[in-house]
Amino acid sequence: MTDVSGLSIGILGGTGDQGKGLARRFAMAGLRVVIGSRSAERAGEAADSIGAGASGATNSEVAAGCDIVIVAVPYDGHKALLESLTTELAGKIVVDCVNPLAFDKQGAYALPVAEGSAAQQAAAVLPDSRVVAAFHHVSAVLLMDPAVEKVDLDVLVLGDDREATDTVRALADVIPGVRGVYGGRLRNAFQVEALTANMISINRRYKAHAGLRITDI
Numbered sequence: 746m747t748d749v750s751g752l753s754i755g756i757l758g759g760t761g762d763q764g765k766g767l768a769r770r771f772a773m774a775g776l777r778v779v780i781g782s783r784s785a786e787r788a789g790e791a792a793d794s795i796g797a798g799a800s801g802a803t804n805s806e807v808a809a810g811c812d813i814v815i816v817a818v819p820y821d822g823h824k825a826l827l828e829s830l831t832t833e834l835a836g837k838i839v840v841d842c843v844n845p846l847a848f849d850k851q852g853a854y855a856l857p858v859a860e861g862s863a864a865q866q867a868a869a870v871l872p873d874s875r876v877v878a879a880f881h882h883v884s885a886v887l888l889m890d891p892a893v894e895k896v897d898l899d900v901l902v903l904g905d906d907r908e909a910t911d912t913v914r915a916l917a918d919v920i921p922g923v924r925g926v927y928g929g930r931l932r933n934a935f936q937v938e939a940l941t942a943n944m945i946s947i948n949r950r951y952k953a954h955a956g957l958r959i960t961d962i
Contacts, residue, residue, distance in 0.1 A: 746915050746918070747908075747911045747912050747914070747915040748915070749776070749813075749912060749915045749916050749919065750775065750776070752776065752777075752812040752813055752912075752916075753776070753777040753778075753779065753810070753811045753812045753813070754768075754771050754776050754777065754778045754779070754811060754812070754813050754814075754815065754916070755778075755779045755780075755781055755807035755808065755810065755811030755813070755814045755815065756768050756778070756779070756780050756781060756807070756814075756815045756817055757781045757804050757807060757808065757814060757815065757816050757817060757818055757826060757830075758781070758782075758816065758817040758818030758819070758826075759779075759780030759781050759782065759788065759791060759792075759801075759807075759815075759817060760780065760782045760787055760788060760790075760791040761817060761818070761819070762885035762886075762889070763817050763842065763880075763883070763885045763888075764780065764791075764815070764817035765780070765791055765794070765795055765885070765888075765889065766883070766884075766885040766886075766887075766888025766889045767815060767817065767842075767880060767883070767888060768780050768791075768792070768795055768799050769795040769796075769797060769799070769888060769889060770888050770896075770919075770920045771916070771919065771920070772795065772796075772797035772798055772799040773797045774919040774920065776919065777798075778792075778797075778798070778799040778800070779792075779799070779800050779801065779802050779806075779807050779810065779811055780792045780799055780800070780801045780802075780807070781801075781802060781803065781804040781806070781807030781808070782801065782803065782804065783803065783804060784803075785801060785802055785803045785806075786801075787801075788801030788802055788803070788807075789801035795889075804826065804829075804830065805829075805830060805833055808830040808833035808834050808837070809833040811837075812837070812838070813837070813838045813839075813840060813912070813913075813916065814834060814837050814838070814839050814840070815839075815840040815842060815880070816839060816840065816841045816842065816843055816867065817842055817843070817880075818843065819843075820843050820844065820845040820846070820856070820863060823843050823845075823863055823866065823867070824866055824870060827866075827867055827870045827871055828870055831870065831871055831873070834871055834873075834874045835871075835873040835874060836873060836874065836875075837874050837875065838874075838875045838877060838909045838912060838913065839867060839871060839874045839875065839876050839877070840877050840878075840879050840880065840913055840916075841863055841864040841867045841876060841877070841878050841879075841934075842878070842879060842880035842881055842883075843863040843864075843867075843938070844863070844881055844938045844939075844941040844942075845857075845858050845862075845863050845938060846941060846942055846945075852942070852945065852946055852949065853941070853942040853945040853946065854942050855935075855938065855939035855941075855942050858935070861932065861934070861935050862878070862931075862934035862935040862937075862938050863878075863934070863938055864876060864877075864878035864903065864931055864934035864938070865931060865932065865934060865935075868931060875904070875906045875909040876904065876931065877902060877903065877904035877906070877909050877910055877913045877931075878901075878902070878903040878904065878931060878934040878937060878938070879900055879901065879902040879903070879913050879917065879925070880900055880917070881901070881937055881938055881940070881941050882898070882900075882901075882940065882941060882944050882956060882957055883896065883898060883900065883923075883956070884896075884948075884954035884955075884956065886954050887954050887956075888920075894921060894922075895921045895922030896920055896921070896922045896923050896956070897922050897956055897958070898922065898923050898924075898956035898957065898958070899923070899924050899925075899926045899956070899957050899958050899959045900914075900917040900923055900924070900925050900926065901926055901928035901937050901957070901959075902914050902917065902925050902926065902927055902928055903927075903928045903929050903930065903931055903933055903934050903937060904930070904931050905930055905931050910927055913925060914926070914927065926959050926962065944957075
């Protein structure tokens with residue numbers, strides 16, 4: 746298994762619930778974690794709120810200074826942010842966990858993306874980066890809950906670079922209870938992102954924080 750213990754993890758959009766939850770769990774696992782935001786002050790406040798040694802910085806500083814960069818921004822700001830960081834993210838493993846969703850009276854539904862998926866959009870914008878799709882279905886509530894020691898979940902990891910997907914699988918594994926599972930090429934990211942709408946529907950109906958498990962592997 747790939748060793749990620751010496752890698753630094755940056756999270757663009759780390760002041761949101763999903764970003765903070767992932768940052769908290771990675772920091773608790775002993776990794777160096779830097780939360781990114783347009784405002785360094787806001788990033789620092791988010792880092793202080795989760796503790797465990799996390800720090801905050803601007804998005805550009807996070808992109809330039811971290812080994813692995815996770816994109817956890819709202820979809821409507823996704824493309825513009827990445828376009829502004831192409832130089833800083835060159836050569837980096839970029840993990841996209843953005844779900845292009847909208848909501849109406851019937852609930853959540855997947856939005857069409859011209860490139861096929863948010864992850865493919867990231868790959869198009871960042872041709873010199875190693876883009877991987879992962880962490881789409883992890884409940885931010887569970888990640889942030891101090892009473893939850895283990896998160897019962899498999900994380901689907903998709904990408905075209907074997908070394909990069911192996912590294913992200915190992916990163917998922919540092920969260921107690923979580924297992925990273927290779928889920929195919931990046932071109933298959935759309936259905937993984939869209940499945941989040943189904944997970945939201947499940948959670949609302951059953952008042953749960955459901956996750957996915959893959960059997961027989």
